[in-house]
Amino acid sequence: MARGTVFKRQGSWGFKAEAGLHPETGKRRQVKRQGFRTKREAEQALAEVQKTVFDGTVVANSNMRLDDFLDEWLAGQKARLRSSTHHSYAIASKRLKQHLGRCKLQALTPLQIEKFYADLLDHGGRTGEGLAPKTVKNTHVVLRKALADAERLGLVQRNAAAAARGPSVTRREMTTWSSDQLKEFTAVAQESRMRNAFTILASTGVRRGEALGLRWGDIDFDSSQIAIVQTVSTVGSKIVVGQPKTAGSRRTVYVHDTTIKALRQQRQLQAEERLAAGPVWESGNDLVFRNVTGGPVNPDQFSKHFNELVEQAEVPRIRLHDLRHTNATLSLKAGVHPKVVSERLGHSSIAITLDLYSHVTPGISRDAAATVESMMFD
Incomplete structure (x- = not known):
């Protein structure tokens, strides 16, 4: 099993793990992640990385940013989605790119994503007012779907949005006529x-x-x-x-x-x-x-x-x-x-x-x- 340790820095937990030698350059590789809420979450993420190293499926390092990935991903969804659904995905994607777009795809953490949701709820609207929980929840759904595809394609080690908690949405009280x-x-x-x-x-x-x-x-x-x-x-x-x-x-x-x-x-x-x-x-x-x-x-x-x-x-x-x-x-x-x-x-x-x-x-x-x-x- 690959060696690794967990650590706490600046209020959040992280880990680093040895990923063996690069198959082409022969240089030593290391996987490092931070932004987990608890030590247990960091340990679980470390265990996942250690398993991929053992299986030989460790994800190669990449500098791809979230905004670039979302552009490619959204273009690929056009043929699969109804036009109205694709339009709503595009709106959510624009919101994601405005706030998280410059982040490296592989560096996203659940804690970072949850802070993004909190900011949207607080002052994410056009004039500085907070967005509705349902709108933020929809943004969470789009990010989770996008990162699930990134994980399937081997671009990220894990889906950070799947581990993040989306906002809770209270069902609107139904009003009907007699x-x-x-x-x-x-x-x-x-x-x-x-x-x-x-x-x-x-x-x-x-x-x-x-x-x-x-x-x-x-x-x-x-x-x-x-x-x-x-x-x-x-x-x-x-x-x-x-x-x-x-x-x-x-x-x-x-x-x-x-x-x-x-x-x-x-x-x-x-x-x-x-x-x-x-x-x-x-x-x-x-x-x-x-x-x-x-x-x-x-x-x-x-x-x-x-x-x-x-x-x-x-x-x-x-x-x-x-x-x-x-x-x-x-x-x-x-x-x-x-x-x-x-x-x-x-x-x-x-x-x-x-x-x-x-x-x-x-x-x-x-x-x-x-x-x-x-x-x-x-």
Whole structure:
């Protein structure tokens, strides 16, 4: 086993280990790392290095900086990620390069990374205010993924971000409407040209981008079902038509009379708008919901319009995405099986649905207990 020692310097622990002779120059090599919180962490890292030396897989020294690696890594991710995901990775990468970019890739330590997170939480915003924990958590996820690839490629000995603690994120308290509040909003929304889109969102629980990406060819009026196969989103200021969030998001959603009626009304409305627009109408897509000249609806403008209608309806303020939560909550309270709700929402598992809507399940359990007892003893 290669020789090595741990030490404490300037308030943090580190280690140095003999790595044998360089295969080409014959010079003695040494691996040195510092920035560990505890002596135990330093000893564990030393043991990992000693094992790689023993196995003959010690990582060669490199002066590559984090910013250079992130540029190469991000370029390689473009073909693997949805455009919106790649855009969010690019934003996180820019933040990482601004603060840690000049650091040597192999010299990054968990303690250094945690200090970076703390600085972001304290004053990482554009005007000096702290960033939201969720934003910093997303940055942590991107760095951890990038360094995992660096470790896989043999560029670093260990993933320093995997050992660092990301900020804890408290789940936002879910706000939904009651059925009466939803009806009040729907009454006001009847004056909007996007009224049918709001009906689809509330009745099916699909995501904003899934509703705006719906095409006429995705609708089977005879079988009362719609296929979720594409989305409309924004990447920066650009509107992008792409694939659903995950493979599980590609799904068929069964609908009922109210939704079918809304879709038929939308088809009539679109025919009228096409006629009014004349030659400026964009005919190159089959979208159900379009702007007044036939192009895709801007999702951000759609959300802004929703907020305006909520204010007019004088109902509790919720986000557009909360129509999805409202649908799920009302469905579960109405006795729809969680498995069915999970499939309609496009969740990858029923466990996600039950965890996300855990505030509803106690009522379901009480109703189930009453139903079972009435069957047995009444």
